[in-house]
Amino acid sequence: SAVISQKPSRDICQRGTSLTIQCQVDSQVTMMFWYRQQPGQSLTLIATANQGSEATYESGFVIDKFPISRPNLTFSTLTVSNMSPEDSSIYLCSAGQGAGEQFFGPGTRLTVL
Amino acid sequence: QKEVEQNSGPLSVPEGAIASLNCTYSDRGSQSFFWYRQYSGKSPELIMFIYSNGDKEDGRFTAQLNKASQYVSLLIRDSQPSDSATYLCAVNRGNTPLVFGKGTRLSVIA
Numbered sequence: 001s002a003v004i005s006q007k008p009s010r011d012i013c014q015r016g017t018s019l020t021i022q023c024q025v026d027s028q029v030t031m032m033f034w035y036r037q038q039p040g041q042s043l044t045l046i047a048t049a050n051q052g053s054e055a056t057y058e059s060g061f062v063i064d065k066f067p068i069s070r071p072n073l074t075f076s077t078l079t080v081s082n083m084s085p086e087d088s089s090i091y092l093c094s095a096g097q098g099a100g101e102q103f104f105g106p107g108t109r110l111t112v113l
Numbered sequence: 114q115k116e117v118e119q120n121s122g123p124l125s126v127p128e129g130a131i132a133s134l135n136c137t138y139s140d141r142g143s144q145s146f147f148w149y150r151q152y153s154g155k156s157p158e159l160i161m162f163i164y165s166n167g168d169k170e171d172g173r174f175t176a177q178l179n180k181a182s183q184y185v186s187l188l189i190r191d192s193q194p195s196d197s198a199t200y201l202c203a204v205n206r207g208n209t210p211l212v213f214g215k216g217t218r219l220s221v222i223a
Contacts, residue, residue, distance in 0.1 A: 001159070033210055042201065042215040043157070058210075092156055100145040100205045104156040 004105035012111045020079045023093030028073035030097035037090045049076040083112045119214035132189040136202030146185045149201040192221045
């Protein structure tokens with residue numbers, strides 16, 4: 001299984017600012033994804049991070065709000081732009097390959113004031 | 114719309130009993146089925162996956178899949194208080210994003 005790290009682990013941000021979350025995998029992986037998890041809720045997929053091309057966003061999520069980069073097969077970033085209190089959540093990176101199993105990073109707990 | 118349904122619980126079982134967690138899915142094209150365990154404040158941890166109809170056992174855990182009924186379950190034998198967590202069912206079509214259920218909260222009572 002892949003070992004995934006995320007930075008920062010948590011942050012408190014002011015409304016209107018942006019935060020970039022980094023995700024590092026210890027081995028090359030085919031697939032990387034970004035999820036959001038509201039308190040007490042399940043995971044919601046934000047986008048698939050595609051290596052060398054634009055991310056594929058799910059309904060309700062747009063590139064201007066959540067720009068994503070994936071410069072290589074082990075690293076991705078998610079930026080939460082122009083933040084509002086509604087963006088307060090846990091943001092999770094996952095990675096996978098092969099038959100589809102995915103492994104998750106420890107998450108980034110974001111609070112927007 | 115692809116959906117994965119789970120009973121939110123809480124499911125309470127006594128220590129040493131069998132916990133049975135159930136999940137149904139709507140996408141008949143689903144190929145891979147996963148169970149994740151999530152402790153409060155932690156990220157999901159993959160505990161089982163199954164691709165073929167039937168049972169798959171790993172230690173105290175057994176995953177069961179019935180594609181005709183679009184049903185997947187997880188059995189936990191000899192339940193321990195440390196098994197208390199939210200269990201998330203997830204499915205995909207191979208190398209596609211996982212679709213998650215809302216999770217079942219399990220409480221094992223000592």
